Amino acid sequence: MKTKFIGVAALITFLFTAVWLILLIWDQAAAGPLETIEQVVAYLSSRDWRYTLTYLNAAAVTLSATVLMSLLYLFCREAAPEWALIGFAFVPVYCTLNLVTYLSQIIIVPALINYLGSVMDDRLIHLLLAQLIQIWPDSAVGFFNGLAYALLGIPSIIYGLILMRGSRLMKIAGWLLALNGLACILGIIGYLTGSALLAAGITIGGSLFLLALLPLSLSFLRPTLNGR
Numbered sequence: 001m002k003t004k005f006i007g008v009a010a011l012i013t014f015l016f017t018a019v020w021l022i023l024l025i026w027d028q029a030a031a032g033p034l035e036t037i038e039q040v041v042a043y044l045s046s047r048d049w050r051y052t053l054t055y056l057n058a059a060a061v062t063l064s065a066t067v068l069m070s071l072l073y074l075f076c077r078e079a080a081p082e083w084a085l086i087g088f089a090f091v092p093v094y095c096t097l098n099l100v101t102y103l104s105q106i107i108i109v110p111a112l113i114n115y116l117g118s119v120m121d122d123r124l125i126h127l128l129l130a131q132l133i134q135i136w137p138d139s140a141v142g143f144f145n146g147l148a149y150a151l152l153g154i155p156s157i158i159y160g161l162i163l164m165r166g167s168r169l170m171k172i173a174g175w176l177l178a179l180n181g182l183a184c185i186l187g188i189i190g191y192l193t194g195s196a197l198l199a200a201g202i203t204i205g206g207s208l209f210l211l212a213l214l215p216l217s218l219s220f221l222r223p224t225l226n227g228r
Contacts, residue, residue, distance in 0.1 A: 006071045007220030013064040014213035023054040062098040076162040087155030097148035150188035156181030169219035176212030180205045
């Protein structure tokens with residue numbers, strides 16, 4: 001296979017992820033502290049283009065990461081076909097869970113918020129929103145979002161270990177990918193056990209994934225950049 005495709009996919013994923021991080025920090029700074037579901041709903045009621053762009057970009061991150069992991073499967077199956085296939089089995093599940101999570105935030109959640117104050121019972125709507133708003137830490141959607149990253153952690157570990165057999169840059173990318181996978185798995189364990197320390201693993205894992213993308217991209221694009 002043409003390995004430059006992996007480098008391009010890694011670079012695109014890096015750009016989308018970096019934009020997501022910027023939008024997330026910007027949005028959190030604008031929102032301020034949100035300690036109750038009522039405060040979250042009130043904030044989302046005044047949502048603007050930044051909110052929609054954040055989740056559309058998050059969906060783009062999901063799609064680009066799915067493409068990247070699919071290409072890594074094709075690359076890694078030459079060295080370890082069985083393990084590569086085991087890792088790839090979790091990629092479509094990750095993609096589905098995250099697309100449902102992110103797209104529901106700009107389709108389903110705004111529709112429910114618009115029903116507030118109508119003939120429907122606001123208590124019922126708040127109950128539904130408490131389970132569907134991704135930024136609310138106790139929501140079902142938030143859990144499935146974390147679960148998606150934990151599942152992606154499995155191919156990240158497998159492919160990361162295989163990449164460690166390659167060049168120096170590939171080794172660095174492999175280590176970062178594997179650590180990202182481990183951190184995300186610990187994160188969902190923390191979510192289930194109520195450990196805030198372990199739950200932070202999902203955020204840490206996201207940072208490690210972002211860091212892994214640059215050496216991953218360079219290691220596969222370097223022959224092209226050198227004119228070979």
